[in-house]
Amino acid sequence: MVHINTIGFTRKPARKFFELLRESGANKLIDVRLNNQSQLAGFAKRDDLEFFTRELCGMDYLHRTDLAPDQALRTAYRKENCGWDEYQNRYLDLLHDRNIADTLSPELVDNAVLLCSEDQPHHCHRRLLAEYLADNWDDVTINHLS
Template sequence: MTVFDIGSSGKSAETFFNTLKTSGVKKLIDIRLNNTSQLSGFTKKNDFKFFLKEIIDVEYEHILDFAPTKDILDDFKNKKINWQQYENKYIKLLDDRKIKEKYKDYNFNNCCFLCSEVKNTNCHRRLLKEYLFNSNDNKISL
């Protein structure tokens, strides 16, 4: 199984869509808490779904279950918690939401998790992949 991840910030629409197109992604799973952000204008909710389908024939799904809470995000942004504390809180949130059980039959093959961070190093999309798959085989970052 191949599962990708990508951040939308810092990329032009051309680079973003070409990267997805050449990777073989079949479905993009938006894991942002707020999918109406202006950080990358082409990634706004319904417009984004349209662009993905029309430009590169990729399905779109927004799964809020995979997003951190506003409190966790705000605490990290405001430096009330460090990255390790963020990781712990996010993993606990996934456990509390029973993510592994709820999505055990979901077909993630050739899916791509999207958030806004440029790199996945300090990003919940990396944590989500590690949480769901516990395998280096699924750590393909675009």
């Protein structure tokens, strides 16, 4: 069985965010954002996040841009040139084109937390990624930390 958690960092104080990570029992945080060094990310900037997850949660940190939407798709969605349905379809096509289900190891994401910025998973690529993996692999469970 592969167990995948997801989390977003916006609208969460650092205390709540790291408590959720610790309570999940996961052993790694996989950052699935394309850009993870923005000043707007606060405690979730790459170097800070890597330090905090290791020191506060005893978790490894990985940044996997191949699991993120590309810049063109992000821009189209942000500028409202495409709605959620189109974004979702284009992101899933991107995962398919990148052959993620075959090249990403289930062992890598088992007992991990997929991270992006969105507070809730409803309109977030981390949920789409987790569901894509569940659709392509056997015996996957998904838990959204919030």
